[in-house]
Amino acid sequence: MDIDFKDIHIGNCLKEQVKEQEISIDRICKYFKMHEEEITKMYDQKSLDTAILLKWCKLAEYDFFRLYVTHLLLYDGISHTKRNKETKKVNGHIIFRKNIYTKEIKEFLVSLVSTNQKSVIEIMEEYNIPRTTIYKWLRKH
Template identity: 50%
Template sequence: MGLYKDIHIGNLIKLRVNETNIDILRICNFFSINTEEIENMYNQPSLDSETLLRWSKLLEYDFFRLYSQHLILYSPPASLKQTEISGKKHSLPVFKKNIYTKEVIDFLVELVESGDKTIKQVIEDYRIPKTTLHKWIDKYKKNIET
C-alpha cells in the first residue's frame, strides 16, 4: 500500500468520483468549468489547496489527510531547535505528537505481518516507538508471531 508514499491527487480524486458515481454535470456546475477542465484535473499530480478543499467538500472525503499521513510516515520529526523560533511564541499551532489513523496502523502492522519489513525496520523507517508498535501488533495482528 504505497498510497501515502507517492500521492497523485488527480488519480485519487477520479477514483473517488467513480466510487460515488457523481454525475459529471454536477461536478462541472460545482466548479463552474467544462468536462475537459475536470478531466485535466484528474491528470494533475497536485492541485492548489482551494481546489482540493472544494473536491473534499463535493466528494465528502478529506484529501488533505493523505498528505498529513505522508508527513507522519515519511518526513523527519522536527527537532527542538526547529520548533523553538528564537524563544518567540508560535503563531501557528505546535503539534507535539503524531496522530496515527487506523489506516496507517493497519499499513504498518501489515508490513510486519507480510514480512515486507521487520519490526526493527518499521521502528527505524517510520520512527514508531518500539512499545507503540508492539501494542499495535498485539491489538491488530492477524497471524504474526512477535
C-alpha cells in the same frame, strides 16, 4: 482508498474517491462549473491548487489535505507538540507522541507488514515507531 503516502498523486486520489463515493460526472461539472474534459485532466495531475483541492474536499466529503499531513508525519518527522522546537530527539530521530498516529497511518503501516513489504523492525527504524505500538496495531487489525 489505497495511497502511497511517500509519493502522493492527488489526481489519482480524487478519481478513486469519486468512484468510491459514486459521484456523477454531471454533479462534478456543475459543482466546478467546468466541462468534463477539464475534470478528467485534474485526475491526471500530481498536484492541484489548494483552492481547487478544498472544493474537492467539500464535494467528496473527504479531507485530501490529510494525505499530505500523513506524508509529513511519516517522512519528515514533524510532531503535533505545542512547542515543536522542544521536541525530544534521540539519535537524531524525533520521538513522537501517541496521539499523532491517524487511522490512515495505522492502516498504511499495518498493510506494509501484512503484505510483507516491510518488517516490524524496518518500520521501527524508518518511522521511529515503538515495537509495542506496532504490535498493538497488528493485533487490532
